[in-house]
Amino acid sequence: MPTLVLVRHGQSAWNLENRFTGWWDVSVTEQGAAEARQAGRDLKAKGFAFDQCFVSLLTRANQTLNLILEEMGDLWLPVAKDWRLNERHYGGLTGLNKAETAEKHGEEQVFIWRRSFDVPPPLPEAGSRYDVTSDRRYAGLPVPHTESLKDTIARVIPCWSETIAPALRSGQRVLVVAHGNSLRGLVKHLDNLSDEAITKVEIPTGQPLVYELRDDLTPVRKAYLADWA
Numbered sequence: 098m099p100t101l102v103l104v105r106h107g108q109s110a111w112n113l114e115n116r117f118t119g120w121w122d123v124s125v126t127e128q129g130a131a132e133a134r135q136a137g138r139d140l141k142a143k144g145f146a147f148d149q150c151f152v153s154l155l156t157r158a159n160q161t162l163n164l165i166l167e168e169m170g171d172l173w174l175p176v177a178k179d180w181r182l183n184e185r186h187y188g189g190l191t192g193l194n195k196a197e198t199a200e201k202h203g204e205e206q207v208f209i210w211r212r213s214f215d216v217p218p219p220l221p222e223a224g225s226r227y228d229v230t231s232d233r234r235y236a237g238l239p240v241p242h243t244e245s246l247k248d249t250i251a252r253v254i255p256c257w258s259e260t261i262a263p264a265l266r267s268g269q270r271v272l273v274v275a276h277g278n279s280l281r282g283l284v285k286h287l288d289n290l291s292d293e294a295i296t297k298v299e300i301p302t303g304q305p306l307v308y309e310l311r312d313d314l315t316p317v318r319k320a321y322l323a324d325w326a
């Protein structure tokens with residue numbers, strides 16, 4: 098039975114500071130690194146092993162993956178790095194404090210920006226210091242300027258269909274380390290959730306989410322590792 102484990106990166110510097118992060122490339126904090134190591138130890142203790150890993154191009158996800166694999170003694174595993182697993186792009190909100198933004202624009206507006214299905218955050222101002230379009234890791238790629246969850250899903254699902262799903266179908270046990278919203282996109286797809294239902298789904302940092310799948314890749318059961326018997 099295909100096994101898929103999804104992990105959101107451990108706590109990042111901007112999770113700690115409560116800042117909109119998106120494609121800005123911050124590192125995990127000490128707590129985030131500890132979450133990742135614990136996830137690796139727990140996966141190993143519960144008998145999980147992987148054949149193929151997938152990760153975004155962002156540092157916090159790569160650090161988390163490496164720490165998990167180090168704890169599992171599996172740093173040798175093949176890893177496919179794909180920009181399509183990056184966090185949703187937070188546009189002009191990138192770098193702003195979430196609580197201060199809510200004070201300025203209201204809780205309701207910030208909820209719409211953070212959790213609505215198809216309303217993207219405002220575009221960045223020209224010359225934004227958080228512009229990553231010329232970062233060489235994205236050379237030749239269609240770097241977005243802002244993204245709704247719907248926009249994020251429009252790149253995550255092709256990544257799923259072209260790379261992750263074929264690996265699972267070929268019998269590989271797969272670990273995906275990515276981000277709150279790229280993983281919400283995958284969860285929406287796997288659990289066949291409505292646009293409304295996904296607004297209520299939150300994915301915590303550093304907690305492996307385990308899916309046991311049928312051969313057609315529909316879920317048989319799903320649970321966070323802490324509850325996986």
Ligand SMILES: O=C(O)[C@H](O)COP(=O)(O)O
Nearest residue numbers: 116117118119184211277
């Ligand atoms: O990019 C970010 O700021 C976070 O990783 C996810 O943010 P959210 O909880 O506002 O979707």
